[in-house]
Amino acid sequence: MSKYIITFPGQGSQSIGMMDGLAHVPIIKKTFTEAFDILNKDFWAMTSAEDDIYREDINQTVNTQPLMLTAGVATWRYLQENNLASPSFVAGHSLGEFTALVAANSLTFKDALKIVAKRAEYMQDAGVSGAMAAIIGLDDQKVVNICKLEQGDGVLEAVNFNSPGQVVIAGSKYILENSLQSFKDAGAKRAILLPVSVPSHCKLMKPASIKFGEYLNRFDFNLPEFPIIQNYEAMHYNEIDKIKSALVSQLFNPVRWTETIKLLSNESINLFIEAGPGKVLTGLNRRINKEASHVSVSNEEAIGEILLKIKELK
Secondary structure, eight states, X not given: OOOOEEEEOOTTOOOTTTTGGGTTOHHHHHHHHHHHHHHOOOHHHHHHOSSSTTHHHHTSHHXXXXXXXXXXXXXXXXXXXXXXXXXXXXXXXXXXXXXHHHHTTXXXXXXXXXXXXXXXXXXXXXXXXXXXXXXXSSOHHHHHHHHHHHOTTSOEEEEEEEETTEEEEEEEHHHHHHHXXXXXXXXXXXXXXXXXXXXXXXXXXXXXXXXXXXXXXXXXXXXXXXXXXXXXTTBOOSSHHHHHHHHHHHTTSOBOHHHHHHHHHHTTOOEEEEOSSSSHHHHHHHHHOSSXXXXXXXXXXXXXXXXXXXXHHO
């Protein structure tokens, strides 16, 4: 029997036209309409504009997080319509973890939208003096060590362990910007600022996490229908309190994506499906596990490719 996992992208996968490949699928537009009714924000207009008028809007955390949740849930519903809703595991990268919770019926779409909108608000308020950058081509531990040397009295941390040789750092803006040359001098192929408005997953988010934890407790969760590998410890939990606690801890701790994919690879997962716009996770997952098959659901042709892969892998 072929096993497959569905992964959900987070911030960084947003772009103008990101849903164009599925724009004519009714459940896609219906899900965006549902999000508009709940939050009174036109995310569809942000993604489908023919010019760059919305480019700044979609990169603002307060918009990006509920937008990416909506896109991920819409794609998941499209998979459901095609009888591809029985994964062995699900996982989401950062914000994508909430999409995974919706997919596993642990959280309703309506509640998840409210939660991520508030999460984004708290993060935006806490991260006004922060930034993030991608460090390409350096060993993970080297990145960690340079952060410790460069941070001084501020904050500079390795926060996304995305794949071997690809680590994202976050922290105080002036420290981070001044540190980029040190990573290049140490052998990094690239050290580039990211177009994000908050420094996610570092200590600067601790105040936001406290407020978020209090807000999160207002909502009822169900136990997931299939295991969710959460970012905080790269493991899944069978207790709702632990699921919630990991969501809070995720705000100011690293995303352990490399560990997550390695864990799933040890579970004999041989097909990784990315449900959401772009192919960011597909690229990362392929670098971590070169033996498995990888498909991103960014157009209607992807369904046929997935079904063919499942048939081949049986």
